[in-house]
Amino acid sequence: MTDSAHLVTRYLDELDHLLTHADPDERADVLASVREHIEAALAEQTAQGRTPDVAVVLAGLGSPEQVAGEVRGRAPGDIGWVGTPGVVALGAQGGAAGLxxxxxxxxxxxxxxxxxxxxxxxxxxxxxxxxxxxxxxxxxxxxxxxxxxxxxxxxxxxxxxxxxxxxxxxxxxxxxxxxxxxxxxxxxxxxxxxxxxxxxxxxxxxxxxxxxxxxxxxxxxxxxxxxxxxxxxxxx
Structure with missing residues (x-):
């Protein structure tokens, strides 16, 4: 496994762990969306003639704790990822969970x-x-x-x-x-x-x-x- 693949796997594993108590379907959707965003961002870096940099992409996503906290702050069924390369935001409503x-x-x-x-x-x-x-x-x-x-x-x-x-x-x-x-x-x-x-x-x-x-x-x-x-x- 390359260093880049290892970074992505570790990031997704930690996010998966933090979302253990979330709805299984929504957790799977979030993990799939994060993976798709990472792949799309790396592909765009390549298309722009830059060397793909996983660390930069993951920094743009935020830490696994931050992503998980945003997910927990959403109402069930209200989780979704929208974004352009360089900007990632979670669905429309709510903020970080009160706790x-x-x-x-x-x-x-x-x-x-x-x-x-x-x-x-x-x-x-x-x-x-x-x-x-x-x-x-x-x-x-x-x-x-x-x-x-x-x-x-x-x-x-x-x-x-x-x-x-x-x-x-x-x-x-x-x-x-x-x-x-x-x-x-x-x-x-x-x-x-x-x-x-x-x-x-x-x-x-x-x-x-x-x-x-x-x-x-x-x-x-x-x-x-x-x-x-x-x-x-x-x-x-």
Missing amino acids: SAAWVPPVACLLLLIGGLGGFLIFPLVLWLGGAILLVASPLWRTREKILGVVLSPVGGLVALVATVAFVLPVCTTMVDGNGTVESQSGSCGTGVHVAAWVGLSLLALLVVFAIGYVVVLWRRGAARAERLSAPVTAG
Whole structure:
């Protein structure tokens, strides 16, 4: 496979993945239209005596996320491609889907962070649920990103809950007499137990940092994709 064919195949595969939940017939129509436009644009470059440049054609189409976002913003049956070489536009009505707007990434990720760090308290749980719903419903993130975001975002609250229980519940109970002499001990009283507890909490703290960092990454990715979706689709 040539480099040009590889670029086209990769572009169409990513677009196909982003349109997984679209109507199958409309998805097939969009993919076929995109392929036809690419072939027509390359043919025109050749007719003009230029070397066919797939990268330029794909840049004119916009990123797969941008194309998919435009498709999602259309009513069923209202998807269509019209264009001349160098300008591509999607059918007549509608704009980007509401959940592809620039406000979605910060709101969703802040709700996930604030709600997730609150553990299983009622109000933070409501915030986290709101963020999770926005994350899952928005087309700005891929399926894998959504799954990881939902799984990792409440880690902070879970760790806080575990740490609270660990410090509140007695690990070692010591009975002393009036002279301060130890009469008996129960539970895990060895030094090794305390060391293991601190090591475990340290590892959990690292997991919390990773979880928060991943939500921030989702924020940045979502914001970048929302910005691309809001940009006009024109070729250079």
